[in-house]
Amino acid sequence: MNNNDTVTRRRPTDGQLALARKVAAGEARSNAGVGHVPASVYIDPDHWAREKRTLFDRMPQVLCPSALLPDPNMSVAHDATGRPLLITRDGDGKAHVFMNVCRHRGTRLVEGCAVAKGKRMVCPYHAWSYATDGRLLALPRPDTFPGFDKDAHGLVELPSHESGGLIWFSPVEGADFSDAAEVGRDFDAIGFAGKHLYERRTHLVASNWKLIMDAFLESYHVLRLHAATIAPFFKDGITAGDQIGPHQRSLVGRAAEMEGIDLSDWDELRKVGTFAYQLFPATVIVVSPDYVNVMTIMPQGVNRTMAEDFMLIPQPPQSEKAESHWRRSWELLDGGVFASEDFRAAALGQEGLETGAVTQLTLGTLEGGIRRFHEICTEEMAKGDAALANG
Known part of the structure; x- marks a missing residue:
C-alpha cells in the first residue's frame, strides 16, 4: 500500500472497545436480580435540599x-x-x-x-x-x-x-476535573469536538431530575414507550456497562450484528451499537450512528427540572436535502421521543409517586443502570456531607 492509499481510521478507546467485545460475546451488564429504589428520593423536599447541597452546589x-x-x-x-x-x-x-x-x-x-x-x-x-x-x-x-x-x-x-467537546464548571474552588478529562478521551475518539451544533432547545419538565436520568439508564422501555417513533430502529439487545469515576458508560447492541465487524474501527462499531453516557450528576449523551445528542439536566426544585437538548452533526447542512434530513431527525428526537415520550413519562411518574400509592420503585434485571445510579447518588452525597462537615 502506498501513501496515497493510507486511510486514517478513528479508533475507540480501550474502554469503549472492551464494552464492544462484551456485547459481541453476549456478555450482558452484571445484574443482581430484582432491586428497589425508595419513592421518597423523588418526592421528599428535604432529600432534594440535600442533593442540591451535596451534589449540585459541590460537584463539577x-x-x-x-x-x-x-x-x-x-x-x-x-x-x-x-x-x-x-x-x-x-x-x-x-x-x-x-x-x-x-x-x-x-x-x-x-x-x-x-x-x-x-x-x-x-x-x-x-x-x-x-x-x-x-x-x-x-x-x-x-x-x-x-x-x-x-x-x-x-x-x-x-x-x-x-x-472532549464539553465545557464543565464547578461551583466551588479546588474542583477535581480528572474524571471529566478521562471521559473526554472517549469523546475525542468519537470526534466530538469537531461536530456542528445543529439545534438546541430547552424543556421544563414537571418531574424530579432523577426520573429523567432513569429513562436513559435502561433500554427496557424503548420498544414500548417509543413504539410509534424510534422503536423500529432498535431491537432488544445486550447492554454492557462500566464506570469512569462516578460517570456511567454503556453500549447497547446485538451480538449477531457484530459478527465480522472490526470493532477497533469506530465508524464500523458505531453502525451496530449505541453508546450512552450518564455524566454525573445530570448529563446524558447518546451517540447515534450519524449524530450525537447532549442533554444537560438541571433541577429547579424537587418536582421541576429544566432539560436543554443539543443535537450535534458532522458538519453544517450542505444542501436542502441535508437540511431536510437533519430537521426530520431533530423533530423526531427532541419534539417526539424526548418531549412527547420520555419527558411525558417522567411527569406521569412524578404524578403517580406523589400520591404515595407506591413506596418503592421495582427494578428488573434490564434496569441495573438505574440501581447503580442511585447507589452513586448515595455515595456522592455522603462525600458531600463529609466535606461540608469538615469545612
Missing part, C-alpha cells in the same frame, strides 16, 4: 457542548444552575465560566440566553465593558473613580474545564 457539572461557542470571542448567559453564569470563549479560543455580574453595581451583564459574538460585553446600566477573558476594559468617566484599580475588577471567574 457539564454546562454545554463546546460547539455552542465554536469561535473565539463568543459568549452566552446560562441561568439554569441557580446562579447567573456567563460562558465565554476568549480571543485565544479558551473557554471560561464567569458570574454574569458587573463588578460595578452588581447588574446582570448579559441579558437573555442567546449566543453572542463580539470582543466586548457591555453592562446595560453604566456601560462598563469587559473582554471575553473577563478583563475590565473600560468604564465611562474614570476620573470619577480616583485610585481605582481596573485590573482588580475583572469578572468573577469560576473553575471550569474543557475537554
Whole structure:
C-alpha cells in the first residue's frame, strides 16, 4: 500500500472497545436480580435540599457542548444552575465560566440566553465593558473613580474545564476535573469536538431530575414507550456497562450484528451499537450512528427540572436535502421521543409517586443502570456531607 492509499481510521478507546467485545460475546451488564429504589428520593423536599447541597452546589457539572461557542470571542448567559453564569470563549479560543455580574453595581451583564459574538460585553446600566477573558476594559468617566484599580475588577471567574467537546464548571474552588478529562478521551475518539451544533432547545419538565436520568439508564422501555417513533430502529439487545469515576458508560447492541465487524474501527462499531453516557450528576449523551445528542439536566426544585437538548452533526447542512434530513431527525428526537415520550413519562411518574400509592420503585434485571445510579447518588452525597462537615 502506498501513501496515497493510507486511510486514517478513528479508533475507540480501550474502554469503549472492551464494552464492544462484551456485547459481541453476549456478555450482558452484571445484574443482581430484582432491586428497589425508595419513592421518597423523588418526592421528599428535604432529600432534594440535600442533593442540591451535596451534589449540585459541590460537584463539577457539564454546562454545554463546546460547539455552542465554536469561535473565539463568543459568549452566552446560562441561568439554569441557580446562579447567573456567563460562558465565554476568549480571543485565544479558551473557554471560561464567569458570574454574569458587573463588578460595578452588581447588574446582570448579559441579558437573555442567546449566543453572542463580539470582543466586548457591555453592562446595560453604566456601560462598563469587559473582554471575553473577563478583563475590565473600560468604564465611562474614570476620573470619577480616583485610585481605582481596573485590573482588580475583572469578572468573577469560576473553575471550569474543557475537554472532549464539553465545557464543565464547578461551583466551588479546588474542583477535581480528572474524571471529566478521562471521559473526554472517549469523546475525542468519537470526534466530538469537531461536530456542528445543529439545534438546541430547552424543556421544563414537571418531574424530579432523577426520573429523567432513569429513562436513559435502561433500554427496557424503548420498544414500548417509543413504539410509534424510534422503536423500529432498535431491537432488544445486550447492554454492557462500566464506570469512569462516578460517570456511567454503556453500549447497547446485538451480538449477531457484530459478527465480522472490526470493532477497533469506530465508524464500523458505531453502525451496530449505541453508546450512552450518564455524566454525573445530570448529563446524558447518546451517540447515534450519524449524530450525537447532549442533554444537560438541571433541577429547579424537587418536582421541576429544566432539560436543554443539543443535537450535534458532522458538519453544517450542505444542501436542502441535508437540511431536510437533519430537521426530520431533530423533530423526531427532541419534539417526539424526548418531549412527547420520555419527558411525558417522567411527569406521569412524578404524578403517580406523589400520591404515595407506591413506596418503592421495582427494578428488573434490564434496569441495573438505574440501581447503580442511585447507589452513586448515595455515595456522592455522603462525600458531600463529609466535606461540608469538615469545612
